[in-house]
């Protein structure tokens with residue numbers, strides 16, 4: 001049981017090409033050295049598997065082998081990220097964490113009888129919010145029970161996510177959602193609401209910081225209330241999706257955690273792939289040449305690459321450097337444009353977002369890409385570890 005109880009602080013790490021599990025785990029080891037337990041959760045979605053051409057078992061084996069090699073003795077998990085009823089099957093064997101994504105079901109009609117039953121059970125809650133979320137929670141229950149039938153109760157960590165939608169959920173709506181989740185008997189340990197503001201891929205938060213802080217604190221209080229009132233797991237906490245690189249909200253998150261003693265799960269998937277590119281560019285030679293080649297292809301295919309991510313990127317094509325210019329860049333110039341250091345005037349967040357969604361280009365290169373990752377492993381690994389530890393774990397969990 002212990003094994004499948006998610007710790008107070010956890011970090012979702014994505015390892016698209018299954019080469020960085022050790023470098024990522026190294027960041028959690030650094031946190032442990034600083035006296036804070038941050039549990040690693042390797043997550044990969046069905047869409048990523050399809051783009052890369054990988055299977056969930058590869059995430060499990062990369063995680064297991066990193067844990068063995070670095071003698072990590074604390075828990076760790078493998079997350080079937082953003083699964084639904086149709087896509088969960090291939091993850092049933094390898095995962096012990098399931099991000100049950102029901103965002104598409106928000107606003108679908110629930111039956112009058114269902115809404116009435118909810119209102120009778122929870123006269124204190126808004127039936128309007130119930131009408132909006134009941135169908136989604138019912139679907140989450142159906143998916144949860146499919147996983148439970150395969151894995152057995154208590155053998156996995158369920159998360160319910162509603163983040164991939166346009167409008168944020170208020171703390172009041174969150175309470176309704178949690179009550180409904182309790183009625184569905186889903187022992188959720190993490191909940192991923194959509195927060196206010198924009199969580200673009202790989203770049204900083206865009207939005208009203210004070211509004212975010214207030215909402216985040218209220219969500220924490222709401223969870224505490226729901227745990228008591230609706231008998232949900234005591235370790236239930238917020239999960240922040242697209243959480244990598246949101247530097248400006250880390251301070252408010254840290255303060256809210258400190259004030260309330262709450263935990264959090266921070267998902268940082270895509271940032272690691274960008275560190276691979278930074279490492280290759282920093283290595284120079286054929287590493288830099290390949291990083292440039294990937295940019296040039298990504299630039300040429302930018303419309304197709306961006307289309308599936310339109311809601312979570314803001315790229316101004318006029319701010320993207322022309323391929324001809326990038327081809328002449330030094331290693332330092334490439335690294336400065338890509339590395340997420342907002343104090344560096346050469347940093348270009350348009351290029352960074354494009355490359356974030358450009359991993360498909362590297363996937364197509366196949367062995368050519370992987371061979372160079374292996375050739376330049378030390379410099380790549382150093383960037384991966386440093387990024388996770390210094391720019392993510394430290395501000396959110398330590399400082």
Ligand SMILES: [Zn+2]
Pocket residue numbers: 082161163164241242
């Ligand atoms: Zn998400």
